[in-house]
Amino acid sequence: MHAARLGALWFGIQVVWTPILGVVLQAQVSALAPADAVGRYAVLAGAGAAVATIVQIAAGVLSDRYRARIGHRRLFYAAGVAVSLPAIVAVTAAPSLTVLWCATIALQIGMNAAGGPFAAIVGDYVAPERVGRASSWMSVNQFCGSVVGLVLTIVLHAIALGIALALLLAAGWWITDRAVAPLAGTRSGAPVLRLDANAWTVIVSRALINVGFYTLFFFLYFFVRESLGVADAQTTTGILFLAFTIAGVGGAFAAGRPADQLDKRVVVSIACAAIALAVGAFAAAPTFPVALGCAVGAGFAWGAFFTVDWAIAYAVLPAAALASAMGVWNLATTLPQVAAPAITKPLVGYYDAFAYGLGPRIALICVIVEFALGTVLLWRVRIPR
Template identity: 40%
Template structure:
């Protein structure tokens, strides 16, 4: 990095991290409703014979579309960015299209239509998400990435909570779609309005190079998200078949709400530390709490105990999220950030496919009945989370430390 580049970087007006992260709140509200409750509930409504396997088909179909969409939009938006353009058009187009697809999803009357609507939601959402993931390096200095990442982690948790509240308390399907659409559109307008008056940081076009540290970060992240999506996907079935909750859908929404609200606290705790300490240690601290919580779920049979465990798990996951974003911004190439982030985010989209597919295969192979299936799933989740935590130590210490310590 040249002296001239550093001077230019220092002179640029910096966008505020909180408004940049507002759109992440709206996006995550949609995922909090769909991935945590609505996919499972709608699968049960339209494919009651085998709702667990139906959920797997739905999740795999949508996540496959998401992965491809992110890569394509990431490449296109990076080319636009390198020519002096910005990524706002992707944010707006994706949010508007996703709003329409949400009404389609919640009004689907057959399982086949539900699959098509899910794919539509995933494509539209990821038209926005692919380019949006580069917003921190586009507008925030590297030495402030930890704080900005904390805001992203906090808004992700709060957005997931808003989605869980919506789908738990708002019963008419059309009303659920309307609330989620309002949150999505309002949040994108807030973020776009803020960055209109902010100058983007200088960037030079760069080729995507899979450095060893980036590959290790990808593998670690993928393993962690496999564990996360197993827990998220099978929580409703755990409450229904193991805890025997009176209203499993409502109980699942409450668990996700508690998890995500406490996740915002965890992100705040982890964010400022991500600018001061070895980020590998922060990731492992957070995930240790999550693994212990998953083990505790296996022994919990009381809804109140489940809620308490979810709070601990949420704090741990929030700590991980703050360090995760900071590591990504530090390791990936700034000149092709959206493309790199899209590839990096395959470690999130891929597990949306792998988690239900792998778990469904294991449950079929073991001939697990309904009472045992969620416990098998949670055991697999704990193993994936532990493996991801161990793998991150392959990243060199010099890379994992914030700039202030190097």
């Protein structure tokens, strides 16, 4: 089974999440509540991430039990996608903040009901000696999905964008479902989740790094609008994310073999150092062309990090309860979505009071600190090669 087909649903998930979380929600809140867009967006993003945290853990535990009896997790993929499809369209076309809130929460429920169990798919079907390469394909699917989503964000708007994103999510689910259907399932006794200190250290390290990533992800729109002074902030932010994610495909490919052959901590450290340098230059960027070059450098390094991130998870988490473990591991993705706006929004407001546009630049400095802390902590982990 080729990992590219196995990971097609991940492509569809990223087609949706990258534009929704990176551009659409910010633009919708800015249009519907222009007086306090940053504050209202921070609350919405935090609430959505809190829902995602609960759903991912619950779906992971339930899917482990389901797989122990049935041999696969396909029901969770299908049900989650079915809930997500109308919610995607509603988010992009919401006429009020109330509708936007309801649609966002529904989208978090559906996407995480599918995405939490899906995170275990490599462990379910791929031999241990090929996990690094399979993780590389998961990363490639992620970044390719992000590229497609951002291109659509640039060329489509409102309900047309929502329909296109929903169709691609459905297509990704169908390809993965057809790939998994003929494979032999694995039944076992009821799984028991146990995480050792090594696993918890990886989770905390990943959380710190992801606080940095989501600070960049959530506040880039406001950096473009305020700090660079670009009139069409939605399109320009989409272009920057597009450059970031296209470069990420190259980084994801490049890191696949090193993730299998080298100390994974070394690969992560190199990638995070490169990201910190690129983001530091980004924070000082006076113009869009300079910011674009920084986005390319940061994207390549993030692609490499993401590949090794998956490989580390499969190396240290318990295989017998992998979806449950991945649900906890994904706390290091969802909780940073709460922490990033909670930490950064007051700083942005404080420094913007001194000079309009300074706040988002300070947010990018926070990204460097958070990446550095996560990388240092990772060296306390014993990771099998």
